[in-house]
Amino acid sequence: MKSNAFFLGKGGVGKTTTSAAFALSLARSGTRVLIASLDPAHNLGDVLATKLDDTPKNVEPRLDALEVDLNAWVQKYLKESKDELSQQYSYNMTLNLNSFFDIMKYSPGTEEYAMLWAIEHIRCNLSGDYDVVVYDTPPTALSLRFLAMPAISNIWIAELTKLRERILEKRQTITRINPESPVASSCVDKDDDKVYGKLGSIKRRLTDLSMLFGQESYIAVVLNPDSLSVSEALRIKDELDKIDVPLCGICLNKRGVSKAAWELDKRLSDTPLFEMDFVPGGLHTRDDVAAIDTSALVTSFKAAPARTKGTT
Ligand SMILES: Nc1ncnc2c1ncn2[C@@H]1O[C@H](COP(=O)(O)OP(=O)(O)O)[C@@H](O)[C@H]1O
Ligand SMILES: [Mg+2]
Numbered sequence: 001m002k003s004n005a006f007f008l009g010k011g012g013v014g015k016t017t018t019s020a021a022f023a024l025s026l027a028r029s030g031t032r033v034l035i036a037s038l039d040p041a042h043n044l045g046d047v048l049a050t051k052l053d054d055t056p057k058n059v060e061p062r063l064d065a066l067e068v069d070l071n072a073w074v075q076k077y078l079k080e081s082k083d084e085l086s087q088q089y090s091y092n093m094t095l096n097l098n099s100f101f102d103i104m105k106y107s108p109g110t111e112e113y114a115m116l117w118a119i120e121h122i123r124c125n126l127s128g129d130y131d132v133v134v135y136d137t138p139p140t141a142l143s144l145r146f147l148a149m150p151a152i153s154n155i156w157i158a159e160l161t162k163l164r165e166r167i168l169e170k171r172q173t174i175t176r177i178n179p180e181s182p183v184a185s186s187c188v189d190k191d192d193d194k195v196y197g198k199l200g201s202i203k204r205r206l207t208d209l210s211m212l213f214g215q216e217s218y219i220a221v222v223l224n225p226d227s228l229s230v231s232e233a234l235r236i237k238d239e240l241d242k243i244d245v246p247l248c249g250i251c252l253n254k255r256g257v258s259k260a261a262w263e264l265d266k267r268l269s270d271t272p273l274f275e276m277d278f279v280p281g282g283l284h285t286r287d288d289v290a291a292i293d294t295s296a297l298v299t300s301f302k303a304a305p306a307r308t309k310g311t312t
Helices: 015-028 044-048 070-088 097-104 110-129 140-177 194-214 227-242 286-290 295-303
Strands: 004-009 033-037 057-060 063-067 132-136 217-223 249-255 273-277
Touching (some): 004 015, 004 140, 004 227, 015 063, 015 217, 015 295, 033 044, 033 110, 044 286, 110 194, 140 227
Parallel strands (some): 004 132, 033 132, 249 273
């Protein structure tokens, strides 16, 4: 059994509903589950009929839930970056760091990083109390960006690390040739260099997260019997392929909702399919959600190896 599950898909297909039904089914069959909503427009609390915040709240035996406060994580990420840069560049008064940070909150990537650090917090500080963490995800675009972030950032970190190594080597050469040079007083050794150490620690954090997504997670896409949600599922599959994150299941939700013709694309036919019926009367209580039959999905989840083969 993997330790995490993510449900991706187009808005409105039933990601929150499926995540909640899946988490309830696991918890009611004896597994300790934390369900965490990453969607800034939270409605997990409504679906579970409980008021939630950013710390785990007990919903029923073996099931806790939380709604990640993305804005608070963005603020925390900005403050940490600002404190660190202010320390590094305390000698450089010509940089106006405040105005830089004012615009940084709008820079591309800030929300994705905040999301990654929120997931890292759940993994490192909360997941120890549970067997499984289920993630209810935000709209596709943001989900795909944060899933790809560790791989993309690690390319940057590798280049920056090489650059830093070259700087340290140059400093060593200068110090050897001219021990009186002002450079002689600066750090020349990788083991003592703060910047080099920082790059190493970011690389370790990102590698752990890419392992979480690529090997320790059961990633499923939810779709409905309509061509728009199938197209979106295909786009998700293509993006996951690019970052080596396997798609473990397809959840066809709202089966029978319409008689319109639709087709599951052949490229999705290799992935196990789980079907969940449309409930005509609507979903009003937690038990309505729990009554959605996710048993085949739960069986597939439990049978998936904790780590993808080829890893330790
Ligand atoms: N199987 C189902 N039967 C009936 N209504 C459903 C079903 N699945 C989802 N819904 C309804 O569809 C709407 C969108 O579901 P939701 O889980 O919030 O989607 P998402 O999280 O993907 O945006 C909600 O009103 C929900 O109650
Ligand atoms: Mg939702």
